[in-house]
Amino acid sequence: MTYEEYLDEVTTLLTEMYKLNDEAAIKYVMRAQAADYFSQHDDHEEMRTLDRAMKDAKIVYETRNKSRPEIYRK
Template identity: 65%
Template sequence: MSTLTYEAFLDEVTTVLTELYDLDDEAAIKLVMAAQDAEFFVPHDDHEAMRTVEQAGKDAVTLFERKQNRQQTQEKQQQRVRQKNK
């Protein structure tokens, strides 16, 4: 299986996000950039074998699921705050 450059790998993750989850380019790029800021991709930069198209697909799913989980957690916290303030 061939490996990608780090930049091409990030582009592939972004592309998979737009294709699988119908995100627009801006939202997908923002998600990938946030993951970079959180150092999610550091192992990929260090280990070329991790930069494959298959891994990009797996990472796209992971990033999207984490985003969904964060949103659900925030919504639940906001509901609790609203209920307390009633």
């Protein structure tokens, strides 16, 4: 899958796995992307798998906005 499709998959998994609304899931992925979490995924196509997307969704969720998580709750 392309890099953009991969980010979309991680976002979708966040909504499904953690019952987040779309806006919150998108913000989590955008913050992780801004922090260069997905840089290697852009460079290495073999990192963009469904299994990896599930692991990345968990990591992104667990490390989300620790200082103010309440602003992203449903």
